[in-house]
Amino acid sequence: MNGSIRDRRAGEVAALRARDRLDDLTKPAGSLGQLETLLERIARITERPVPQLERPHLLLFAADHGVTEEGVSAYPAEVTGQMVVNICRGGAVSSVLARAEGVHLTVVDVGVRVPVEHPGVVARKVAPGTRNLAAGPAMTRAEAEAAVTAGRETAEAALAAGADVLLLGEMGIGNTTAASALAAYLLERPAADVVGRGTGVDPARLAHKRAVVDRALALHRPHLRDPWDIMTRLGGLELAAMAGVCLVAASRRVPVLLDGFITTAAALWAVTVDPAAAEVLLASHVSAEPGHRLLLERLHLDPLLRLGLRLGEGSGALLAWPLVRLACRVLAETATFSDARVTRA
């Protein structure tokens, strides 16, 4: 406990020093807007007044969802495995973005239904997908724990390899439904407030998807006694794994750049397990999913982008990454008023 108090004080000192430096740079005070708040936050997380984030790793977790048998997705479940191969082969949007930005990409199979036939994927399959959360628990407690552990160990491996910022991504047909169930429960909202079109269901299927989530919530609510019950019954293997990443990042004071609704639902669950996880999160964007805005508000996070993205795969985190990278460069490299002999206001 003393350790935790000391840590927080070091972060506050770093944030104040970042603030002082921002005010001393040759620019009008406050003129970088939201990027100034971002820099103070990164300084607080890393406990460094001039943080340098230069080795980003995108950790992308893939898994299938039994709830797809309810017909909640525009895509058939086989697409999860196909897209994982596409990502590993460099053909997906996230592959293109990661390559263009020099972001190290790790793709982890924590629960794809079929064997993933690509040597690039990290095999940590806990189960061949979850069970249908609208008919019973999505996972066993042991499966949820194993998936969190897979995420934890993936994060530890990335940090050991030199990562100084972690980007989260996911791939899983049906996972907006699981994330909606988690989010609705954690936010204490009805499904109608959080369920959206996902990657593109039509209005009829949207109404059905909401009904499925409400049915799942009614089924499981009497059995949700602790955070692990929530993840076990309503969650998913990639959701649990991403939460594991957040928990490691919290203890190691490493920033986590979230992607969309699904990564943010996983992060909010991690915060219910360890409130310190809230301190290391950065919001890349707010998506078209209505629940995403609500999750970000609950976490007091201000997204960098508002582009109506709804792709997943870490694509929003990858698109926001240059802003984080550039903000750090500005703090480190801009001249001060005295250095540059520029008159102050």
Add this chain to the structure above:
Amino acid sequence: MNGSIRDRRAGEVAALRARDRLDDLTKPAGSLGQLETLLERIARITERPVPQLERPHLLLFAADHGVTEEGVSAYPAEVTGQMVVNICRGGAVSSVLARAEGVHLTVVDVGVRVPVEHPGVVARKVAPGTRNLAAGPAMTRAEAEAAVTAGRETAEAALAAGADVLLLGEMGIGNTTAASALAAYLLERPAADVVGRGTGVDPARLAHKRAVVDRALALHRPHLRDPWDIMTRLGGLELAAMAGVCLVAASRRVPVLLDGFITTAAALWAVTVDPAAAEVLLASHVSAEPGHRLLLERLHLDPLLRLGLRLGEGSGALLAWPLVRLACRVLAETATFSDARVTRA
């Protein structure tokens, strides 16, 4: 006229082919949100279905403003020349961002009051600043024309050097006041709707700045018969030069990535001279200046970033540039459904 009709048809065909390709990429239809609209627009401008923008040049124009004698800025006028040197020496925010992104930076003195003592600046000084637009015309017609020509020739030189996208930037203490006068007149709005804090005036000075703009509008309104009267009486040397860039870009079909309020005011004036200029503009961000949103709405432009920036110097364009660059990469490099053997929705 036939040439112009043919050109527009080529642009429409390219935009439709970009749209078709976007729908064939291995991602949910429409899931890149606003970036998909951006890509269609760039295809339309460049008449290329898969546009590749790889050689960005930031053209940054600096000038002083006689209206500073009214006390409208938080900074003394000497800061313009000091900041131009700082930008050329690599110490300003825009220098840091341009360096980090590999954007070629050209700094042009079109009207700094004092001699700019740096070999890196392009010397195109039309006059040592404008006169006080609240007391009389800011420029002579010959000065306004010479400044537009300086902008045109700077743009032509950048294109000759290989630029395939132009970013606009400006530096000039007092230039939010001139831009506000231009914007208020062109938008037919009172000063109160468009005048903001600029780089940071306090509430009392904000009220004074609004009064100065209203006084200028009342003084000049009877004499504003054509677009050149507007620029001559209410504008500024860097505003005229940036408009010249937009006019060249329109005829050469090259995208122009705007920065903040001041660059957008210059672009709207260019559109009054040549409506085709409207077609080549891209909005990087919407700033904290209230008039910026109004200008973007008039130009039917949707900004990529909403970060509350109010710095200028092309900083917003530089921060949005990675999104443009990455969007083009995604369109060019993402696998199609048939290539990747992924099942469609």
